[in-house]
Amino acid sequence: MAYQIIADNCTSCSACETECPTGAISMKKGVYVINPKVCTECDGHYASPQCASVCPVEDTCVPAAA
């Protein structure tokens, strides 16, 4: 399981990349993208997924399976 960023909504603020504990987030074509193979949903690191907690745009950093 992983989180994903809805590309059209991303404002490229980079807050998610800074907070990600596993380095799963990187910039591609001007917006940020989560690598589902590296994302652990912050399990073992924090109580809640950091990227989704800090993202300033609603409904943009969301569970990938949703």
Next chain:
Amino acid sequence: MNGTLVSLSNIRTLKATTGAATASACSGGSGSGSGSGPGGCGSRTGGASMAASHPELDPQVWERIRDHPCYSEDAHHDFARIHVSVAPACNLQCNYCNRKYDCSNESRPGVVSEKLTPEQAVRKVIWAASRLPQLSVVGIAGPGDALANPRQTFRTFDLIRTALPHLKLCLSTNGLALPDHIETIKAFGIDHVTITINMVDPEIGTQIYPWLFFDHRRWTGRAAAELLHQRQMAGLEALTAAGILVKVNSVLIPGVNDEHLPAVNAAIKERGAFLHNVMPLISEPAHGTAFALAGQRGPTAIELNSLQERLSGTGVRLMRHCRQCRADAIGMLGESLDQEFPAEAIPDQPEYDPGAQQRYRALIAREQYDRLAARAGAERAIAALGRGTALRVAVATKGGGRINVHFGHAHEFLVYDADQDGIRLVGPRRVDQYCRGGWGEEDHLEQTLAALADVDLVLVSRIGDCPRERLEQAGLAVVDRHAYDYIEPAIAACFANRRTCDNSAGVGVPVPACGDVDGVAGVDVRVDFGEQRASA
């Protein structure tokens, strides 16, 4: 051009001496007839005289603000600031911000600030400094929060202070992360910090801030507002204890914190804030902010001014000339030249000549002295008239304290009040430019009239017949006779004439020519602010 080549690989300190030019103020610069104000040029500089005109300020504090266009109302006619948008991440969600349109603390939503890396930012600043000798401040204000991106922010300051040590460093923040960075701020010699404080009552905070990110999680509701409040107060105290000049920005949100801002003012005064800047909420549905979508309006100019009146004289100096500029703004007054400095055009190795900046400052020291003397004379002239009246005047200016903008080209007017107690800036009023290259935009004219509804008199360098007629029909007196004169003597001259002021000499009460107000001669030196260069 004598340039000093600056490359990132071997950044050297560029020697640029600053500040109160003394003998050089008279020996350098213009040969074309300098003004001889009382006392002569060599005996005092503009800086020293301006310090004397602010006796409530410690002279050392005055030295720190006299060329900062935001901290000093006088300086904002002569000096430019640049913001570099190196701080995109944010840790606080405000109901007036939509990240697609930048923070509504800023006045041009709909256009997103370009993000820069620290290396791009320092090249841009060097490039801007080489083209704008009046540049005195570089600030990091966003597009998110400066302290939510500490690595980028402090790396940028490090590069800039090495390359251009004469520039003041300025930082803006919501304060949430501030207590964690006090020592770094001190170590970098950042002399000016702005904190946006909209409330000191967490209950009111819940209406402004839906959530924040702190300690690796999202906080909401009352707990979030309490945390923010506590951190803002702690940060403010720590900065003032370190002797840093703190400006507090407060966004005026009618119905939410309008009645509360006096309490904010008292709380920041207690903790040593230097300046309070109350700015109007900008709230248009097109921006898609939570406030705008909920129908929350911004304040009218009258509401803003009347709150500012309530707060002036309370002990924290009030800023009245804020332009709510963007996180990538460049320039003076209300004009932003950011279009002339696009990111893709930043030179790889910008050249910078400190001589231009030194010559500009020498010139300005002299101009400031003359301008100050002219203002003092104007206030005395008004007081001597002994009438109990007041005049509200809108002035079209692009800098230098002079009436130097054609009505049709004005993006904003500076509004002044003149009465027995003096001539005071009320604040800027933004308008849409009327002139459209040969014909006028009538909608804009009507909007301008609405923006200037409380004004008695408009001073411009020129105006077309059609807009003049419309203004006069609406009850506004329009005068272009004082083109390129200093603002305050022109106001005094018109004050003497009151509503009989017009362009035919000798109508009504004899009006002193501006150059003769209280015997202060006009200055022959013209600084061409249109080209952003001092040409002596």
